[in-house]
Amino acid sequence: MWSTMQDFPLTITTIMRYGTQVCGAVEIATWTGDGARRRSYAEVGERAARLAGALRALGVDGDQRVATFMWNNTEHLEAYLAVPSMGAVLHTLNLRLFPDQLVYIANHAEDYVVIVDGSLIPLLAPVLPQMKTVRHVVVVGEGDTAPLEGAGKELHSYEELLAGAPPEFAWPEIDERSAAAMCYTSGTTGNPKGVVYSHRSAYLHSLSVCTGNALGMSDADVVLPVVPMFHANAWGLPYAAMLAGAALVMPDRFLQAEPLVKLIEAERPTVAGAVPTIWSDVLRYTREHGSDLSSLRLVPCGGSAVPEALMRGFDEIGVRIVQAWGMTETSPVATMAHAPAGAEGERAWRARVSQGRVLAGLEIRVVGDGDVVLANDGEAVGEVEIRGPWITGAYHRDEDPGRFHDGWLRTGDVGNLSADGYMVLTDRAKDVIKSGGEWISSVELENHLMAHPDVIEAAVVGVPDDRWQERPLASVVVREGASVTAAQLREFLSDRVPKWQLPERWAFIAEVPKTSVGKFDKKVLRRRYAEGGLEVHDLTGF
Amino acid sequence: MWSTMQDFPLTITTIMRYGTQVCGAVEIATWTGDGARRRSYAEVGERAARLAGALRALGVDGDQRVATFMWNNTEHLEAYLAVPSMGAVLHTLNLRLFPDQLVYIANHAEDYVVIVDGSLIPLLAPVLPQMKTVRHVVVVGEGDTAPLEGAGKELHSYEELLAGAPPEFAWPEIDERSAAAMCYTSGTTGNPKGVVYSHRSAYLHSLSVCTGNALGMSDADVVLPVVPMFHANAWGLPYAAMLAGAALVMPDRFLQAEPLVKLIEAERPTVAGAVPTIWSDVLRYTREHGSDLSSLRLVPCGGSAVPEALMRGFDEIGVRIVQAWGMTETSPVATMAHAPAGAEGERAWRARVSQGRVLAGLEIRVVGDGDVVLANDGEAVGEVEIRGPWITGAYHRDEDPGRFHDGWLRTGDVGNLSADGYMVLTDRAKDVIKSGGEWISSVELENHLMAHPDVIEAAVVGVPDDRWQERPLASVVVREGASVTAAQLREFLSDRVPKWQLPERWAFIAEVPKTSVGKFDKKVLRRRYAEGGLEVHDLTGF
Structure with missing residues (x-):
């Protein structure tokens, strides 16, 4: 018996429509070093339509990969919206990869267009000639484009392309299981491997990030993704912010403690996500200068284990760090280490220094030798496996199939699970002896x-x-x-x-x-x- | 290009697993008049497995409809979990329908089993003989079963069935688009019409209810659904609570102001949903007796327009009522009337007395004569249409197809939409002259x-x-x-x-x-x- 409900797809187009139409007056601010440039979500919506039209005119008419080589800024958000919503696939290139890895993944993904921040031309130029499938390079903002010439690619100005494109775009109907975006693992074991997110996985991940046990995002929030948009979707913060009608603050290339603190004091974000080393620097700077971080109500932190001393240091200035765990293969947010409701003292800290509790919708288990599922008793240690609608089931081109079995992803992390769902990681599986x-x-x-x-x-x-x-x-x-x-x-x-x-x-x-x-x-x-x-x-x- | 993400279905089974396994220690309390009986979610999980096994033994082996004729209590929650998760379809019978309507919908849905609260036997008995497809009646708790005899149905005790069933059940894999539950409209125009919810729609609706712009539910919440579980899923509160790991408090048949206030004082819920008339009575009682409702942080209220005086009255005692709008066909929560972040005074009130802003994931529009889409300018008045993954696309057996067109549901409500997404309803379409x-x-x-x-x-x-x-x-x-x-x-x-x-x-x-x-x-x-x-x-x- 089938239901009578509408067969309405879960797509990034829906996120874009909600953010740019229902919440059109909300603003996104991009830091410029001494201030911020601003656009409303409605303007971003029109610019995303223009970008889609311009990319169509460049020949993007199917699921071609459109790569970005960009910091966190408004234009990157425009690409986040336009590329998947037009049916193409966004491939966020990680600026910090070694040159040979960059070449490898651009060729492996068969990128057709690269959108690059003007300030990043010096990083892209040396590898561009080897990116064989790339036909077009679109330059955002200022920057000497001379180093890009001679690579055999067509060069374009982002703003000129947008100015020449129509302000509306006929967004296609999209199957929610089709590819929306790609991200490559950083490849500590062998070549980087491609994860291909679907519209469905991005939508469900974003919605989940908005729930009370994750970030509880609402239109009262101002969200600062310090974590790069080229790194696992910036933890889903940009899409989640648009679903919540929350404002966004983008740091662009200003990722050192001093400009970040100035940005926080000026723009007063309520939620800000970054890796522990960045928060360590911010804490040190804040203590030295008596800075004001009081706008922050919640600081999700992950990427590596969060030191207890860092959490206690932020507690002292009234800012709550909550550890999150995930990986490129998990979209990435899979667990969050909020203390259980009402817990205090040692019990609360035991939860906060763990990797946290799995988000509703995902399932997690610990598996020992011979794929035996172990008890959730807080003691039995094994490899953590995970499944759910925003978890990878394979790598692009089916590489490394051994990481997947029976519908579960072997995370490569080793640890235990408590009876109330808190996960403590002790090691990477490959590092266990x-x-x-x-x-x-x-x-x-x-x-x-x-x-x-x-x-x-x-x-x-x-x-x-x-x-x-x-x-x-x-x-x-x-x-x-x-x-x-x-x-x-x-x-x-x-x-x-x-x-x-x-x-x-x-x-x-x-x-x-x-x-x-x-x-x-x-x-x-x-x-x-x-x-x-x-x-x-x-x-x-x- | 297809994504590499897992094809993991969105099902009520997942909600059940999360609630009963990760949050197994959380409790559900059912009011008994002078106190509460309690079970943990883990116990409810085991009892749901026993119920599924027992129903299987009664012959429920496909998508048969299992009806409930019950108040809000633990056993009703067990049916909410077991019936859809075993692949059958939960049909919540509305106690307040006229007898001939009850007979009509039980026959129309082809109910095979009815689970009935002992206290409701006197209401069910007169109509039971005419429920032609019903084979089994399962009685929960105490109650004289004599009036049920002679109707030609097999009678069972709920607790005896559970005691005789195994404590585990092999929950099947379920297609997320298959039917999970049925609810009939109350039928102000002609016969009641059946809405068939899918696993997918129930899951997405529940997740959405947990987001910051809806109820922002987390494990810190204690949720009291006063709104009946036989009425549009009790606004999704039971499933949402399990997804959030929030405790539940069930009023059973004690729906008058005095026992509700006693229950609130004793169990200290943080979220409680009911229609305006109930809150009016509660407010009057609270004023007369100086009762303590301070545990409530949020009171979603809907079913009919919420009088401003009622909201102001609750504001005075420090409890925030937020108006919600929806209908059986919308699962039901579609809009919520939180004031925009930072709004105060007249601007905040204008939002609060509206029907609110559409939840992310849904789309809403106002249509005038000739199906012309009107501007969202806060002035143009027409019929409200809505679409999205938890909106009905047809009625059971395709009745009244004129209510659906181009993938939109005609809500039958007339009003306008402001540029920032707030909806003001002025009439029912059929009542407009x-x-x-x-x-x-x-x-x-x-x-x-x-x-x-x-x-x-x-x-x-x-x-x-x-x-x-x-x-x-x-x-x-x-x-x-x-x-x-x-x-x-x-x-x-x-x-x-x-x-x-x-x-x-x-x-x-x-x-x-x-x-x-x-x-x-x-x-x-x-x-x-x-x-x-x-x-x-x-x-x-x-």
Whole structure:
């Protein structure tokens, strides 16, 4: 028996219509360094229509990929609306990828147009000639376009294109399951992999972000996405803001503590999302200058684990940081670490330092060896798996199919789930060391080692071991002039972890290798060890 | 190009899993008159599984309709979860329908099982023999079942069925577009018509109710649905509460002001939804007894226009009433009349006394004669049309297809839309009088007439007129002992409305006929007039 309800699709077009028509007077402000330029959502709606018309005129008439190489600004929002709503696919290029990765993903996605901020031309120009499928480059704002010439692409001015296009566009009817946008993982293991969001997933994710257990967004909010729009949809904040009729404040390229604080004082956002390192800098600056962040009612924070000290520091100035967890493959918001209603003291903090509770609509579970589903008892540790309508079910071109099974995504994160749904992550699956049937957390060993006064950085990886299958190898960067030994570090650890977890193998290195987004690149360490490129002190038998 | 996202359905099963697993410790309290009985969501989850197993054993193995004839209580919630999640269709029978309407809809829907509260056996018993497709009657709680015997149905005890069923159920995979629940309109124009909700529509409606611009529900809330669960899903409050991990408080059959206030004082709900007449009674009782309603942060109110005096009265005791508008066909919540963020004084009140702003995801428009879409200028008046994923696209068995066109539902309500999306309703379309190309609002004439000190009730309907196509007929109930004439009433109106709107035809009646839910039944008046059953004073020529 079928229902009698309308078969109305869940699309970004609907988000755009609501934001630009019902909430047309709401404003989006883009920071210019010493102030903000402003447009109303109604104006953004007309400009999105013009952009769609201009892209159509450039030959975008199907699901071609239109890439953006842009900061967070009004024009990027216009592309967020126009490209998916015209039936094409938005591909947000991550400015921070290595040049060869940028070339790889532009070719892999088969980008046809690139919209680039004038200020980013120097970054794009060196790689543009190798982006084989790109035919058109559209330049937003000021900037010397000379470096783009000679790459064999047609160059256009964004504003000239919009001025020449009609102010209305016949937005097509779109199947909600068709592609709306693409984003590539940052690729700590092998090549970046493409996630293709649908209209449906973007809509449901945005709506979910607006609910009371997520950000509770309403038209009373002013939303500041510091997290880049080229990074997992800026956590869905731009679309969610439009669904809520909330104002937007965009930082453009001004991402250092000082301009961010000035922007917050001037524009008084109520919700602002960024990674922990940015909030650390903002907190330090605020303390030094007595700045006023009191407009913020909620600061979602994620991308890496949020230190408790950072949350307590913000609590002291009356601003609530709430940890969120997710990944490119989860749209990205999957959990939020609000304290349970009414919880105080230790109970509240235990929740707040966890990765949080899964958003309604998603399901999460912890799986042990042999894909056995473990109990949600706050103790059993395994790989976290997740499913739901805004979770990836495959990568573009079906790469790495082993990450998916039975309709679940293997997140690659290891942790446990409490009976009331709070998730505590302890490690990345690939970084867990499986020693004689027991799991050793590399992250825990690293955190203890980095607490040693002579240690600047420490990375622990599992290496093959005849007896135990795998054992930890600790690679340590020591403070200049310090003369700590491997035996002393092992002794230091022995007060902090069980004896069987103590590493036997130690290497002293100049620097821990990093990925393009600054994470420890452990596969490089494993390879160096395998190739004999590390000088290893072996304490076996000590 | 298709996305790579999981094809995960939007179902009530997901709502049930989230509520009963992630939020299993949250409680639902059902009022017993002098206290509450309680169950955790986890217990409700197990009991829903037992109920599904028991219904399967009774032969419910497809999309059979399982009807409920119940107050708001835990067992009704169990049916809300179990019936749709097992793939069957929940049909909530409206206790307040006339007996012949009850029989009509049970037969029209082809109900196979009826679950009935013991206290409601006396209401069900007289009509049960005529419910031809019903095979099983399941009685919840105490109650003399003797009156049900002899109707040719198998009788069961709810608790015995559950005790005999397994504590787990293999919930099937469900297509989100399949039927989840049915509700019949109250039928002010002809027979009741069936609306068949889908899993998808229920899910999206519930999620939307949780967003900041609707009720902003979170796990900090305790939700009291006074509005019956047999009436348009209790405005989606039960499902929304489970999606939010909010506690529920159910009033069962205790719907008078005194027990409601006691329940509010004891259980301290934060959100409570009911129609205006109930809140009027609660306000009066609260003033008389100095009761404490301070736990309520938000009171959604709808079903009929909310008087400004009622909202101001609640403001005085610190409780915020927010008007909501919708109908059975809209799941039902479609608009909410929060004041715009930051608005105060007259501007805020203008918004609050309107029917409000459309929820994100829905689209609304005003259509004039010849289906011309009118401007959203706060002035142009026409019929309101609406579309979106939780709006009905047809009635069960395709009855009354004229209510739907081009993917829009004609709401039958007449009003205007402001540029910022606020809707003001002035009339029901069928009650508007079209006189010589101009529209006369019957509601406005009635309101003016009822302000006359000698008038108790007044109903105005359009009747055929040779010259003007249609003219108003005013049917008036006067205070006992009063001797006001038609000419005097017309004179009274002439200071308040334009001359061309003044009724020529007047009737003095003993009582305005009402529908089963207490609304003016204007079709009866029109029929009486047509059949010459009214004594009409004709002032034409005055």
